[in-house]
Amino acid sequence: MIDETTLKVSRKDLAMTLFAALLGWMFDGFEMGLFPLVARPALRELMGAQATANIGTWIAIIIAGFLIGAALGGILFGWMGDRIGRVRAMVWSVATYATFSGLCVFVTAPWQLAALRFIASLGMGGEWSLGVALVMETWPSKYRTMLAGLIGAIGNFGFLLIALMGLAVTKVITELGTFLANIGLPQSWVDALLANSGWRMMLLLGALPAAFTFVIRIFVPESKRWQHAAATSPKNRIRDIFEGGLGKVAIMGAVISSVALLGTWGSVQWIPSWADRLSNQVPTAKSWAQIWTSSGAIIGCLLGAYLAQWTSRRLGYFLLSLMSVIACSYLFRAPMVYGNQFFFWVFIVGGLAASYFGWLPLYLPELFPTRVRATGQGFAFNCGRVLAAAGTLGAGGLLNYFHEDYARMCAVISLVYAFGLVVIWFCPETKNRPLPE
Numbered sequence: 296m297i298d299e300t301t302l303k304v305s306r307k308d309l310a311m312t313l314f315a316a317l318l319g320w321m322f323d324g325f326e327m328g329l330f331p332l333v334a335r336p337a338l339r340e341l342m343g344a345q346a347t348a349n350i351g352t353w354i355a356i357i358i359a360g361f362l363i364g365a366a367l368g369g370i371l372f373g374w375m376g377d378r379i380g381r382v383r384a385m386v387w388s389v390a391t392y393a394t395f396s397g398l399c400v401f402v403t404a405p406w407q408l409a410a411l412r413f414i415a416s417l418g419m420g421g422e423w424s425l426g427v428a429l430v431m432e433t434w435p436s437k438y439r440t441m442l443a444g445l446i447g448a449i450g451n452f453g454f455l456l457i458a459l460m461g462l463a464v465t466k467v468i469t470e471l472g473t474f475l476a477n478i479g480l481p482q483s484w485v486d487a488l489l490a491n492s493g494w495r496m497m498l499l500l501g502a503l504p505a506a507f508t509f510v511i512r513i514f515v516p517e518s519k520r521w522q523h524a525a526a527t528s529p530k531n532r533i534r535d536i537f538e539g540g541l542g543k544v545a546i547m548g549a550v551i552s553s554v555a556l557l558g559t560w561g562s563v564q565w566i567p568s569w570a571d572r573l574s575n576q577v578p579t580a581k582s583w584a585q586i587w588t589s590s591g592a593i594i595g596c597l598l599g600a601y602l603a604q605w606t607s608r609r610l611g612y613f614l615l616s617l618m619s620v621i622a623c624s625y626l627f628r629a630p631m632v633y634g635n636q637f638f639f640w641v642f643i644v645g646g647l648a649a650s651y652f653g654w655l656p657l658y659l660p661e662l663f664p665t666r667v668r669a670t671g672q673g674f675a676f677n678c679g680r681v682l683a684a685a686g687t688l689g690a691g692g693l694l695n696y697f698h699e700d701y702a703r704m705c706a707v708i709s710l711v712y713a714f715g716l717v718v719i720w721f722c723p724e725t726k727n728r729p730l731p732e
Contacts, residue, residue, distance in 0.1 A: 304433055308516040312433045315515040316426035317449045319389060322504040324453025326396055326419050328589070329501055330357065330412065331567040332461045332581050333494035340491045341405050351699060354568070355691020357409045362560060362684035364413040365420030366677035372421020373673025377666065381429040382517050388425060390508045391418025397502025400495045415501070420680065424673030431660040432520040432668070436729060440604040443657030447596025451649050455589035461497060462582035492578060524665040536663065536671040544662045547722045548675025551612065554715040555651030556683035558619060561690045561708035562627070563588065563648040566641055569701030574633040584641055591642035592649030599650030600657050607726045608658050609719050615654065616715030619647045623709035627702045661725035686711070
């Protein structure tokens with residue numbers, strides 16, 4: 296057992312740890328929110344006349360590649376975090392996704408966009424598991440529910456932030472072009488950056504987190520729990536999460552994560568593109584849809600974590616699944632027109648779909664001991680992304696089959712929430728238990 300007095304952290308270090316993790320999760324949401332906003336204008340420019348027939352397929356391929364990359368990155372950087380430390384690994388993960396997101400501005404073909412988004416997602420997937428491990432190990436256990444809610448909420452604030460930026464770019468695109476020309480950019484560069492709703496400018500914003508790596512490296516303290524585990528235990532191996540009875544836990548963690556991720560990426564993430572089509576391509580439709588989705592998601596993440604604390608981990612997940620099935624069935628199956636009713640149900644569905652991402656940061660760290668916590672929760676959460684990627688590819692096929700009818704496609708994919716009603720009862724209950732050492 297660890298002497299708890301050795302784990303005490305100063306208020307300054309607690310604040311810096313939380314600040315760094317929250318910024319990281321915010322930028323994760325920022326990165327994930329980029330593509331739904333730029334997908335259709337970007338691919339229409341890159342594909343030309345072929346866009347009409349193949350746009351659904353390419354959107355699905357790029358999203359699936361992003362999810363698979365995030366899954367691999369979660370495992371890779373999670374392993375690095377258990378081996379070299381949470382903070383050092385986090386620096387590399389943030390630098391990876393910031394750099395390769397920014398490079399997307401230079402793409403000239405859909406496959407290039409897919410490749411760069413894949414590499415960027417390696418770092419994004421790693422940052423989530425590293426930040427969760429660092430904060431949950433550093434802060435006292437009585438704050439875990441609050442922290443879990445914040446983890447999900449701040450990620451969705453990143454979604455909201457990029458949607459607001461997208462709305463701003465749409466509103467001031469002429470003035471922005473004048474500004475860029477005045478600071479010396481060649482007119483050909485300005486025209487390329489701002490063409491087709493300014494999608495290249497939006498992708499360039501993905502490089503913003505690069506400066507954040509310096510904050511992490513200089514000011515954020517390492518987890519004392521990890522330091523103790525690293526000093527007293529053998530070096531971790533990825534296969535350790537399948538030994539000593541952890542194998543079933545890791546697999547079940549991946550399954551319950553898959554329900555949340557497939558529901559989000561296979562249906563909810565397509566709402567901005569649906570809004571664009573539903574509104575007959577009103578320039579601000581995608582941004583407004585994402586603003587309402589993200590606003591609901593921020594509230595949903597906070598409530599998802601507290602629901603698990605007010606009830607239990609398993610009952611909380613069951614209730615989230617039940618409400619998600621009902622709300623998605625109405626949004627995607629009832630007749631909808633672009634307007635206030637549409638935005639209201641987008642807000643509700645966005646909140647319910649995202650509530651899992653307040654629940655998961657509370658539950659997954661409670662399944663694994665410190666020595667393999669980042670690896671284990673990285674595997675569980677990000678293997679869910681692999682299954683979600685497969686589902687997203689299926690969604691792209693359905694979208695083409697339904698002639699770009701987003702509502703019908705989302706109605707089918709969102710039925711995955713019904714699976715969550717059953718599978719959660721095969722998972723362990725961890726409420727009121729300390730983090731395993």
